[in-house]
Amino acid sequence: MNIIIVGAGEIGTHFAQNLAADNHSIVVIESDEEVAQHLNDQIDARVVSADGTSISSLIDAGVAECDLFLSLTSDNNNNIVSASVAKKLGAKKSIARVHAGVQRDSLFLDFGEHFGIDYIFSSERLAAVELAKHVRNPESAMVEEIARGYVEIQ
Known part of the structure:
Protein backbone atom coordinates (compact mmCIF):
# COMPACT_ATOMS: atom_id res chain seq x y z
CA MET A 1 0.00 0.00 0.00
CA ASN A 2 1.28 3.49 -0.86
CA ILE A 3 0.96 5.68 2.23
CA ILE A 4 1.83 9.34 2.79
CA ILE A 5 2.15 10.65 6.33
CA VAL A 6 2.36 14.37 7.06
CA GLY A 7 4.01 15.06 10.41
CA ALA A 8 6.85 13.20 12.09
CA GLY A 9 5.88 13.93 15.67
CA GLU A 10 5.18 11.13 18.11
CA ILE A 11 2.03 9.89 16.35
CA GLY A 12 3.35 10.26 12.80
CA THR A 13 6.63 8.56 13.68
CA HIS A 14 4.81 5.68 15.38
CA PHE A 15 2.60 5.13 12.32
CA ALA A 16 5.55 5.42 9.93
CA GLN A 17 7.65 2.89 11.86
CA ASN A 18 4.85 0.35 12.14
CA LEU A 19 3.66 0.69 8.56
CA ALA A 20 7.22 0.55 7.18
CA ALA A 21 7.83 -2.60 9.25
CA ASP A 22 4.77 -4.11 7.53
CA ASN A 23 6.45 -3.46 4.15
CA HIS A 24 4.18 -0.65 3.02
CA SER A 25 5.60 2.03 0.76
CA ILE A 26 5.84 5.08 3.04
CA VAL A 27 6.55 8.74 2.34
CA VAL A 28 6.77 11.03 5.35
CA ILE A 29 6.51 14.79 4.89
CA GLU A 30 7.91 16.79 7.82
CA SER A 31 8.35 20.57 7.86
CA ASP A 32 11.22 20.53 10.39
CA GLU A 33 14.39 19.55 8.51
CA GLU A 34 16.17 18.27 11.62
CA VAL A 35 13.23 16.07 12.64
CA ALA A 36 12.96 14.77 9.07
CA GLN A 37 16.65 13.84 9.00
CA HIS A 38 16.41 12.08 12.37
CA LEU A 39 13.44 9.99 11.18
CA ASN A 40 15.15 9.28 7.86
CA ASP A 41 18.04 7.71 9.80
CA GLN A 42 15.62 5.47 11.73
CA ILE A 43 13.24 3.92 9.20
CA ASP A 44 13.13 2.41 5.75
CA ALA A 45 10.93 5.04 4.15
CA ARG A 46 11.23 8.14 2.03
CA VAL A 47 11.32 11.15 4.36
CA VAL A 48 11.19 14.66 2.91
CA SER A 49 11.48 18.02 4.58
CA ALA A 50 8.64 20.04 3.09
CA ASP A 51 5.36 21.80 3.81
CA GLY A 52 2.58 19.20 3.97
CA THR A 53 -0.01 21.74 2.83
CA SER A 54 1.94 22.60 -0.34
CA ILE A 55 0.39 21.24 -3.51
CA SER A 56 3.80 20.80 -5.13
CA SER A 57 5.11 18.91 -2.08
CA LEU A 58 2.11 16.58 -2.17
CA ILE A 59 2.48 15.99 -5.90
CA ASP A 60 6.22 15.31 -5.48
CA ALA A 61 5.40 12.82 -2.71
CA GLY A 62 3.13 10.90 -5.11
CA VAL A 63 -0.28 11.82 -3.74
CA ALA A 64 -2.01 10.86 -7.01
CA GLU A 65 -0.94 7.21 -6.47
CA CYS A 66 -1.53 7.29 -2.72
CA ASP A 67 -3.79 4.62 -1.20
CA LEU A 68 -3.83 6.24 2.24
CA PHE A 69 -3.01 9.81 3.27
CA LEU A 70 -2.56 10.54 6.99
CA SER A 71 -2.16 14.11 8.21
CA LEU A 72 -0.93 13.79 11.80
CA THR A 73 0.70 17.07 12.75
CA SER A 74 -0.24 18.96 15.92
CA ASP A 75 -1.88 21.72 13.86
CA ASN A 76 -5.61 21.30 13.14
CA ASN A 77 -5.64 23.69 10.20
CA ASN A 78 -2.64 22.11 8.50
CA ASN A 79 -4.13 18.65 8.93
CA ILE A 80 -7.52 19.61 7.53
CA VAL A 81 -6.01 21.52 4.60
CA SER A 82 -3.44 18.86 3.67
CA ALA A 83 -5.96 15.99 3.94
CA SER A 84 -8.51 17.92 1.88
CA VAL A 85 -5.99 18.86 -0.81
CA ALA A 86 -4.61 15.30 -0.89
CA LYS A 87 -8.09 13.92 -1.51
CA LYS A 88 -8.68 16.42 -4.31
CA LEU A 89 -5.31 15.47 -5.86
CA GLY A 90 -6.21 11.78 -5.98
CA ALA A 91 -5.48 10.12 -2.63
CA LYS A 92 -7.85 7.17 -2.31
CA LYS A 93 -8.41 7.64 1.43
CA SER A 94 -7.62 10.75 3.44
CA ILE A 95 -7.48 10.96 7.25
CA ALA A 96 -6.83 14.02 9.43
CA ARG A 97 -5.99 14.29 13.10
CA VAL A 98 -7.61 17.17 15.00
CA HIS A 99 -7.76 18.15 18.64
CA ALA A 100 -10.83 17.37 20.72
CA GLY A 101 -12.36 20.86 20.40
CA VAL A 102 -12.59 20.58 16.63
CA GLN A 103 -14.12 17.14 16.89
CA ARG A 104 -16.75 18.49 19.32
CA ASP A 105 -17.54 21.19 16.75
CA SER A 106 -18.25 18.42 14.23
CA LEU A 107 -21.63 18.02 15.93
CA PHE A 108 -22.55 21.28 14.18
CA LEU A 109 -20.53 20.91 10.97
CA ASP A 110 -19.33 17.66 9.44
CA PHE A 111 -15.76 18.71 8.68
CA GLY A 112 -15.05 15.49 6.81
CA GLU A 113 -17.93 15.98 4.41
CA HIS A 114 -17.36 19.72 4.12
CA PHE A 115 -13.66 19.37 3.28
CA GLY A 116 -13.86 16.03 1.45
CA ILE A 117 -11.89 14.10 4.09
CA ASP A 118 -12.74 10.44 4.67
CA TYR A 119 -12.10 10.35 8.41
CA ILE A 120 -11.29 12.93 11.08
CA PHE A 121 -10.18 11.84 14.53
Whole structure:
Protein backbone atom coordinates (compact mmCIF):
# COMPACT_ATOMS: atom_id res chain seq x y z
CA MET A 1 0.00 0.00 0.00
CA ASN A 2 1.28 3.49 -0.86
CA ILE A 3 0.96 5.68 2.23
CA ILE A 4 1.83 9.34 2.79
CA ILE A 5 2.15 10.65 6.33
CA VAL A 6 2.36 14.37 7.06
CA GLY A 7 4.01 15.06 10.41
CA ALA A 8 6.85 13.20 12.09
CA GLY A 9 5.88 13.93 15.67
CA GLU A 10 5.18 11.13 18.11
CA ILE A 11 2.03 9.89 16.35
CA GLY A 12 3.35 10.26 12.80
CA THR A 13 6.63 8.56 13.68
CA HIS A 14 4.81 5.68 15.38
CA PHE A 15 2.60 5.13 12.32
CA ALA A 16 5.55 5.42 9.93
CA GLN A 17 7.65 2.89 11.86
CA ASN A 18 4.85 0.35 12.14
CA LEU A 19 3.66 0.69 8.56
CA ALA A 20 7.22 0.55 7.18
CA ALA A 21 7.83 -2.60 9.25
CA ASP A 22 4.77 -4.11 7.53
CA ASN A 23 6.45 -3.46 4.15
CA HIS A 24 4.18 -0.65 3.02
CA SER A 25 5.60 2.03 0.76
CA ILE A 26 5.84 5.08 3.04
CA VAL A 27 6.55 8.74 2.34
CA VAL A 28 6.77 11.03 5.35
CA ILE A 29 6.51 14.79 4.89
CA GLU A 30 7.91 16.79 7.82
CA SER A 31 8.35 20.57 7.86
CA ASP A 32 11.22 20.53 10.39
CA GLU A 33 14.39 19.55 8.51
CA GLU A 34 16.17 18.27 11.62
CA VAL A 35 13.23 16.07 12.64
CA ALA A 36 12.96 14.77 9.07
CA GLN A 37 16.65 13.84 9.00
CA HIS A 38 16.41 12.08 12.37
CA LEU A 39 13.44 9.99 11.18
CA ASN A 40 15.15 9.28 7.86
CA ASP A 41 18.04 7.71 9.80
CA GLN A 42 15.62 5.47 11.73
CA ILE A 43 13.24 3.92 9.20
CA ASP A 44 13.13 2.41 5.75
CA ALA A 45 10.93 5.04 4.15
CA ARG A 46 11.23 8.14 2.03
CA VAL A 47 11.32 11.15 4.36
CA VAL A 48 11.19 14.66 2.91
CA SER A 49 11.48 18.02 4.58
CA ALA A 50 8.64 20.04 3.09
CA ASP A 51 5.36 21.80 3.81
CA GLY A 52 2.58 19.20 3.97
CA THR A 53 -0.01 21.74 2.83
CA SER A 54 1.94 22.60 -0.34
CA ILE A 55 0.39 21.24 -3.51
CA SER A 56 3.80 20.80 -5.13
CA SER A 57 5.11 18.91 -2.08
CA LEU A 58 2.11 16.58 -2.17
CA ILE A 59 2.48 15.99 -5.90
CA ASP A 60 6.22 15.31 -5.48
CA ALA A 61 5.40 12.82 -2.71
CA GLY A 62 3.13 10.90 -5.11
CA VAL A 63 -0.28 11.82 -3.74
CA ALA A 64 -2.01 10.86 -7.01
CA GLU A 65 -0.94 7.21 -6.47
CA CYS A 66 -1.53 7.29 -2.72
CA ASP A 67 -3.79 4.62 -1.20
CA LEU A 68 -3.83 6.24 2.24
CA PHE A 69 -3.01 9.81 3.27
CA LEU A 70 -2.56 10.54 6.99
CA SER A 71 -2.16 14.11 8.21
CA LEU A 72 -0.93 13.79 11.80
CA THR A 73 0.70 17.07 12.75
CA SER A 74 -0.24 18.96 15.92
CA ASP A 75 -1.88 21.72 13.86
CA ASN A 76 -5.61 21.30 13.14
CA ASN A 77 -5.64 23.69 10.20
CA ASN A 78 -2.64 22.11 8.50
CA ASN A 79 -4.13 18.65 8.93
CA ILE A 80 -7.52 19.61 7.53
CA VAL A 81 -6.01 21.52 4.60
CA SER A 82 -3.44 18.86 3.67
CA ALA A 83 -5.96 15.99 3.94
CA SER A 84 -8.51 17.92 1.88
CA VAL A 85 -5.99 18.86 -0.81
CA ALA A 86 -4.61 15.30 -0.89
CA LYS A 87 -8.09 13.92 -1.51
CA LYS A 88 -8.68 16.42 -4.31
CA LEU A 89 -5.31 15.47 -5.86
CA GLY A 90 -6.21 11.78 -5.98
CA ALA A 91 -5.48 10.12 -2.63
CA LYS A 92 -7.85 7.17 -2.31
CA LYS A 93 -8.41 7.64 1.43
CA SER A 94 -7.62 10.75 3.44
CA ILE A 95 -7.48 10.96 7.25
CA ALA A 96 -6.83 14.02 9.43
CA ARG A 97 -5.99 14.29 13.10
CA VAL A 98 -7.61 17.17 15.00
CA HIS A 99 -7.76 18.15 18.64
CA ALA A 100 -10.83 17.37 20.72
CA GLY A 101 -12.36 20.86 20.40
CA VAL A 102 -12.59 20.58 16.63
CA GLN A 103 -14.12 17.14 16.89
CA ARG A 104 -16.75 18.49 19.32
CA ASP A 105 -17.54 21.19 16.75
CA SER A 106 -18.25 18.42 14.23
CA LEU A 107 -21.63 18.02 15.93
CA PHE A 108 -22.55 21.28 14.18
CA LEU A 109 -20.53 20.91 10.97
CA ASP A 110 -19.33 17.66 9.44
CA PHE A 111 -15.76 18.71 8.68
CA GLY A 112 -15.05 15.49 6.81
CA GLU A 113 -17.93 15.98 4.41
CA HIS A 114 -17.36 19.72 4.12
CA PHE A 115 -13.66 19.37 3.28
CA GLY A 116 -13.86 16.03 1.45
CA ILE A 117 -11.89 14.10 4.09
CA ASP A 118 -12.74 10.44 4.67
CA TYR A 119 -12.10 10.35 8.41
CA ILE A 120 -11.29 12.93 11.08
CA PHE A 121 -10.18 11.84 14.53
CA SER A 122 -8.92 13.25 17.80
CA SER A 123 -6.19 11.17 19.44
CA GLU A 124 -7.06 12.75 22.78
CA ARG A 125 -10.73 11.81 22.41
CA LEU A 126 -9.92 8.27 21.28
CA ALA A 127 -7.70 7.78 24.33
CA ALA A 128 -10.38 9.20 26.64
CA VAL A 129 -13.06 6.94 25.14
CA GLU A 130 -10.87 3.86 25.56
CA LEU A 131 -10.07 4.71 29.18
CA ALA A 132 -13.72 5.47 29.95
CA LYS A 133 -14.78 2.10 28.51
CA HIS A 134 -12.51 0.28 30.92
CA VAL A 135 -13.39 2.46 33.92
CA ARG A 136 -17.15 2.09 33.38
CA ASN A 137 -17.06 -1.58 32.45
CA PRO A 138 -13.89 -3.24 33.78
CA GLU A 139 -15.41 -6.72 33.33
CA SER A 140 -16.48 -6.08 29.72
CA ALA A 141 -14.34 -7.64 27.06
CA MET A 142 -15.36 -5.05 24.51
CA VAL A 143 -17.38 -1.86 24.46
CA GLU A 144 -17.96 -0.07 21.16
CA GLU A 145 -19.19 3.44 20.56
CA ILE A 146 -21.18 4.24 17.41
CA ALA A 147 -23.27 7.10 16.03
CA ARG A 148 -20.66 9.70 16.96
CA GLY A 149 -20.74 8.61 20.58
CA TYR A 150 -24.50 8.74 21.05
CA VAL A 151 -24.84 4.94 21.21
CA GLU A 152 -22.67 2.55 23.18
CA ILE A 153 -22.79 -1.24 22.63
CA GLN A 154 -21.50 -3.53 25.37
